Amino acid sequence: MNYRDSLSRNISKMPESPTLSVNQKVSDLIKMGETVINLSIGDPDFDAFPHVKDAAIRAIREIPMRYTSSYGDFELRKAISIGFQRDNNLRYNPENQIVVAPGPKKSIYDCITALLNPGEGIIIPRPYWEAYFIHAKFCFAEPIFLDTNENLRLTPESLEDTIKSHSSVKVVVLNYPCNPTGVSYRKSELEKFAEIILKYDLILISDEVYDTYSYEFEHISIASIDNDIYSRTITINGASKRYGMTGWRVGWAAGPPEIMKMVANVQGNTSSCVNVAAQKAAEAAILGDQTPVMKITEEFKRRRNVVVDEISRIKGLRSIKPEGAFYIFPSVEEFIGKNNDGKPIMDDIEMSDYLLNEAKVATIPGSLIGRKNYIRFAYVRPVGTLIKAFEQIKSALGKLK
Numbered sequence: 001m002n003y004r005d006s007l008s009r010n011i012s013k014m015p016e017s018p019t020l021s022v023n024q025k026v027s028d029l030i031k032m033g034e035t036v037i038n039l040s041i042g043d044p045d046f047d048a049f050p051h052v053k054d055a056a057i058r059a060i061r062e063i064p065m066r067y068t069s070s071y072g073d074f075e076l077r078k079a080i081s082i083g084f085q086r087d088n089n090l091r092y093n094p095e096n097q098i099v100v101a102p103g104p105k106k107s108i109y110d111c112i113t114a115l116l117n118p119g120e121g122i123i124i125p126r127p128y129w130e131a132y133f134i135h136a137k138f139c140f141a142e143p144i145f146l147d148t149n150e151n152l153r154l155t156p157e158s159l160e161d162t163i164k165s166h167s168s169v170k171v172v173v174l175n176y177p178c179n180p181t182g183v184s185y186r187k188s189e190l191e192k193f194a195e196i197i198l199k200y201d202l203i204l205i206s207d208e209v210y211d212t213y214s215y216e217f218e219h220i221s222i223a224s225i226d227n228d229i230y231s232r233t234i235t236i237n238g239a240s241k242r243y244g245m246t247g248w249r250v251g252w253a254a255g256p257p258e259i260m261k262m263v264a265n266v267q268g269n270t271s272s273c274v275n276v277a278a279q280k281a282a283e284a285a286i287l288g289d290q291t292p293v294m295k296i297t298e299e300f301k302r303r304r305n306v307v308v309d310e311i312s313r314i315k316g317l318r319s320i321k322p323e324g325a326f327y328i329f330p331s332v333e334e335f336i337g338k339n340n341d342g343k344p345i346m347d348d349i350e351m352s353d354y355l356l357n358e359a360k361v362a363t364i365p366g367s368l369i370g371r372k373n374y375i376r377f378a379y380v381r382p383v384g385t386l387i388k389a390f391e392q393i394k395s396a397l398g399k400l401k
């Protein structure tokens, strides 16, 4: 038998994660001796806090490394519950409303798989962080893309129109502050989204992994608005972005007990549980002093201001001012069709390659994350490096005629 023809047709159609594949390209270039400024992957450039590392080391020395509950270690769930109340004004019972997974990405996978039957619809605002639609495809659900407006915002009107025109819709994904746009939503906007979710009897997955990176107004968790939306929302968060712990792989989902029972079932049957030392480290991160988190927010706000400023000085690049997260997503439309020495740049994918080769700056092309002729920059580098990156970009773009 030629096994190549009999592998999963579903999986063979899945795109590779754009961030991970660009990151691989960059690592290869760096290995070949090139100096590249990597603004492609959303991996914050600060390390887990010392007391967090100590907690993991202590766990390795002192705690038997056995399986924990498929909901996660109970002490960590209690800490997550405390964190939700302290930071998001949300009450979740650690007994049956919180499920810990190996990273927020896996939490989202667990939720999508637990909620959707084949053919049922999940609304994904576009541009997006790509995993939502890939996870939907894993369970043969139907991703329904909803284009955000010219300011890259989701509007209640467009949400309602999309729901009305797709009878299969069961779940809506909301990610704010948003990867890749940095758009976030105030309470008045969230109330309107909540009203629509309730009106059409839907379930909301609210991905708030960037909640601490809010620069313009206080982050409000949509589930905290009232009991009605609380009872239809799964809130996603994790240690990755908040505590600089992307590689530790600890994420969590919280929501109504009957849904979380299903989520725990997927989690337990796919990953059993998260590494115990990482769970103990996440517990220490949540229960420890949060002042370093606030300092990190201040630093990223400073970086946001720098990149907004740098981009405003490059003629032809246009961007909204991100309200949160650590991405900026300018339009490069004005440069499409221009060329440097002959061959015109035909789209954002070629533009991203041009910036990598000519400016030595790695980025993510907008087409791969749902918006043509835009480019995503992750400002996860110190201010000096960001200024250098945008000088190099300005010079490379200046060569296009």
Ligand SMILES: Cc1ncc(COP(=O)(O)O)c(C=O)c1O
Pocket: 042, 102, 103, 104, 105, 106, 129, 175, 178, 179, 207, 209, 240, 241, 246, 251
């Ligand atoms: C919006 C959003 N949600 C969830 C995640 C998943 O985080 P992790 O990859 O650490 O699981 C990411 C990662 O980039 C993200 O941007």
